[in-house]
Amino acid sequence: MVPKLNAMVFDAYGTLYDVHSVIAQCNAVWTERGQAVSQLWRAKQLEWTWQRSLMGRYVDFRELTLAALRYTTEALKLPCSDDTALRLLKAYEHLEPFPEARDALEALRPVTMAILSNGSPNLLEPLVTNSGLDRWITDVISVDALRVYKPTPRVYQLAVDRLELPPEEIGFVSSNCWDACGAKAFGFHVFWINRTGAPVDALGAPPDHIMHSLAELPRLISR
Amino acid sequence: MVPKLNAMVFDAYGTLYDVHSVIAQCNAVWTERGQAVSQLWRAKQLEWTWQRSLMGRYVDFRELTLAALRYTTEALKLPCSDDTALRLLKAYEHLEPFPEARDALEALRPVTMAILSNGSPNLLEPLVTNSGLDRWITDVISVDALRVYKPTPRVYQLAVDRLELPPEEIGFVSSNCWDACGAKAFGFHVFWINRTGAPVDALGAPPDHIMHSLAELPRLISR
Numbered sequence: 001m002v003p004k005l006n007a008m009v010f011d012a013y014g015t016l017y018d019v020h021s022v023i024a025q026c027n028a029v030w031t032e033r034g035q036a037v038s039q040l041w042r043a044k045q046l047e048w049t050w051q052r053s054l055m056g057r058y059v060d061f062r063e064l065t066l067a068a069l070r071y072t073t074e075a076l077k078l079p080c081s082d083d084t085a086l087r088l089l090k091a092y093e094h095l096e097p098f099p100e101a102r103d104a105l106e107a108l109r110p111v112t113m114a115i116l117s118n119g120s121p122n123l124l125e126p127l128v129t130n131s132g133l134d135r136w137i138t139d140v141i142s143v144d145a146l147r148v149y150k151p152t153p154r155v156y157q158l159a160v161d162r163l164e165l166p167p168e169e170i171g172f173v174s175s176n177c178w179d180a181c182g183a184k185a186f187g188f189h190v191f192w193i194n195r196t197g198a199p200v201d202a203l204g205a206p207p208d209h210i211m212h213s214l215a216e217l218p219r220l221i222s223r
Numbered sequence: 224m225v226p227k228l229n230a231m232v233f234d235a236y237g238t239l240y241d242v243h244s245v246i247a248q249c250n251a252v253w254t255e256r257g258q259a260v261s262q263l264w265r266a267k268q269l270e271w272t273w274q275r276s277l278m279g280r281y282v283d284f285r286e287l288t289l290a291a292l293r294y295t296t297e298a299l300k301l302p303c304s305d306d307t308a309l310r311l312l313k314a315y316e317h318l319e320p321f322p323e324a325r326d327a328l329e330a331l332r333p334v335t336m337a338i339l340s341n342g343s344p345n346l347l348e349p350l351v352t353n354s355g356l357d358r359w360i361t362d363v364i365s366v367d368a369l370r371v372y373k374p375t376p377r378v379y380q381l382a383v384d385r386l387e388l389p390p391e392e393i394g395f396v397s398s399n400c401w402d403a404c405g406a407k408a409f410g411f412h413v414f415w416i417n418r419t420g421a422p423v424d425a426l427g428a429p430p431d432h433i434m435h436s437l438a439e440l441p442r443l444i445s446r
Contacts, residue, residue: 048426050273051401054375055408057427067425074422152277178274185278199297202290203271204280 002209002220003168003189008108009141009159011174012117012124013095015193016133016214021096025088030078037072044068049118049149058147060120065089092119093126097133100215105136107218114139116159116172118149139163151182151203159188173217180207191217225432225443226391226412231331232364232382234397235340235347238416239356239437240318248314253301260295267291272341272372281370283343288312315342316349320356323438328359330441337362339382339395341372362386374405374426382411396440403430414440 013019027034045068073080121142128134143155167187174180180192185205192207236242250257268291296303344365351357366378390410397403398416407413408428415430
């Protein structure tokens with residue numbers, strides 16, 4: 001059962017946008033190593049958000065993502081000039097939305113839709129504009145205001161404050177299970193987009209709904 | 224340059240003890256899948272320590288490690304009875320010290336030596352006794368007292384309080400780079416055992432020394 005939801009809040013990376021859409025650009029630089037680069041890049045990026053948050057050593061997502069790329073090319077022993085690194089970082093402003101994203105957002109109208117992301121505003125704002133998702137997404141909320149990353153509870157409070165709605169009237173959508181669990185622990189009604197068929201993370205707060213793609217969302221919400 | 228250190232504090236899992244020594248037991252249950260099990264088991268175990276700490280949803284390391292094994296066998300579609308799960312968890316009380324660990328600890332005498340670990344006392348105490356490392360390790364300190372995991376700064380304070388020494392007189396040894404960085408950010412003099420030749424994690428607090436194994440430690444300390 002889905003309660004009446006007066007806003008939908010989406011995670012950005014991996015949920016609306018495919019972070020692995022950088023694979024092609026990576027392959028153009030390092031033949032056939034694009035997938036390996038993309039995987040380690042994403043893994044380090046995430047680990048460091050958690051570790052830095054616990055350490056109280058926040059740096060913004062742009063800086064962290066650039067450092068994670070540097071780490072990755074060093075670990076994989078791939079050459080990477082400053083120009084190449086900055087060009088690949090720029091790809092984060094041009095990530096592809098998942099194929100079903102636009103139709104799903106269109107079908108969800110007229111519910112208020114927002115993004116709540118680890119991304120810093122200097123990465124997120126161009127991304128939402130470049131992809132045209134600003135047609136549906138009216139509020140782009142970044143954790144950068146608090147200088148701490150998901151799944152810290154007060155990060156989710158940012159959406160409550162911006163949308164001026166209680167948590168139980170907000171639907172939260174993420175393909176990152178730990179993010180879905182963090183949002184559930186906070187008090188949102190949560191939809192986990194389980195794109196890979198993974199088990200639920202044992203974080204003590206399982207998501208309310210599990211779906212395979214964003215396409216299943218509108219039917220579930222409208223009832 | 225290594226300053227005068229009046230105590231050495233070791234991480235347990237991956238530093239003194241080889242967590243992947245469970246591979247053989249896993250292989251006995253799931254032929255040729257031991258390495259895949261061990262890797263995902265360890266990865267989920269670590270991720271959840273960070274995520275649960277940020278969420279304020281601590282469960283102890285025994286419970287978390289058992290849940291991570293359950294996740295792993297489900298993800299890899301391997302059958303796992305309750306008996307099997309508990310038997311493999313029991314392996315955490317009988318992990319192998321790395322081959323060079325005993326000689327290194329012996330050579331470090333008579334410096335005070337302690338363990339500071341994510342492990343709960345119900346896992347750590349039997350491990351240290353079963354392996355005989357209690358011959359050298361006089362203090363076994365668990366984050367469980369604070370119900371939060373590394374690299375949260377106040378976890379490292381536990382060693383300061385127990386050993387009654389200022390951070391700068393304590394040497395901290397870990398093979399987990401993020402743990403080494405967390406300890407450095409806190410104020411210890413830090414030795415990272417880089418067993419795999421990985422780059423340094425970009426966490427804003429690089430370790431003071433990088434070594435390939437514990438065997439290099441005594442020469443560095445004694446001078």
